[in-house]
Amino acid sequence: MSCELWRDWIDAYLDDGCTPEESAGIEDHLNTCTACAAEALARLRLKNATRIAAADRFVPAPDLRLRIEQSIQNPRNPISAIPFVAFPRFKFPVLTKQWKQGLAGAAAALVLVVIVGSVWWSRSAGRQQALAQLLDMHVATLASSNPVDVASTDQHTVKPWFEGKLPYTFNLPVLDGTPFKLVGGKLMYYRNRPGAQLLFDLRKHQISVFILQDQPGLTPKSLGVATERQRGFNEETWSQAGLRYIVIGDTSAADVRALGDLLRAAGRQ
Amino acid sequence: MPHFASLYNLAFWLTQDRATAEDLVQETYVKALKGFPSYHQGTNFRAWMYRILRNTFLTTQAGLKAAVSLDSDDVRVVEPATDQTPEVFFLTRVEQETIRRTLEKLPMHFREIILLCDLEEMNYKEVGLALSIPIGTVMSRLFRARKAMRLLLAAASQGAKA
Structure with missing residues (x-):
């Protein structure tokens, strides 16, 4: 198949709209064709740039939510009078005291569900955005000709390199006897705070590990280890000793989990 | 009200007008509330909400006007005189504002499908549900x-160079 035909498939591949077989075929081609690989990277960058540019572009007025809630409750509002055939007219019976108490309880429960749902969704959206930004950093690192600032497989070289650059320290695992290999690390900034990005190799796949000071917006501590799958990448995040760890890679979830286990064990030492 | 900020953002992208977007979001919640029994559990709730928002918009005067170009590719730009792919030479220095302005210039049916896929990260099936079109479309x-x-x-990039 010619490059022109393969390029028709790149969008579907980046949108996760291909079957596993189609994805494998495209990946094989991208591995051998630098022109199409560059095109795929450019399209991925445009896709990510679009998301960042369009997200939260327009913010509702502070009182809009309240106005809508009031209009929904106000029967005289013309909007409330819009007929909807799927919603049958219902004549309410005269309510007894027990009914009223029951309905009041149900209403309170409904309000609670709405609040909890809204909070959950809001936190979830914020977390998704945070993880998406870190995923973008991982992809950009892989595309860079200088992916790390300190290149070494020796943990005793990489860890000391961060001294004086970060307001905290962390432990790196001993990787002897494991399939993982330390590639190096670099200083990164997230939400105006410095953090460490470490790069690991696993059977020619690159895995990023971000170590940041814990802050709101990433996975809440109470969730413990959380896993995600986003745009074909597996991610795992957890909080330990005031630090937030995020592992991102295109390897299997089990491989990401294995590296996470090694880091968690090192963090407990 | 779930998805409130996200729906408002999409409504503004769709209408390009604050007052119209506010009315649209308000009407969407009213209709969603009344039509909730018709929502199929297990299907994408955001896609369902967006479909209500979009169908409501298309019944307004502004929506009817926007829908006129629904099946056309009417984007009048001069193709850049270069062999490079547009992204390669442009994204190295593209600003967020340029992307926003470009999105605003797109016809509504192009703008909304890009936003649903790239911003809302809906898969093709969910986008199809939101827009009431088959996956092939x-x-x-x-x-x-x-x-x-x-x-x-690319045209914006060449304009900036000139």
């Missing part, structure tokens, strides 16, 4: 929308 429209966007970005 989702893919072809998305392809044309992104091509139009790349051409507009």
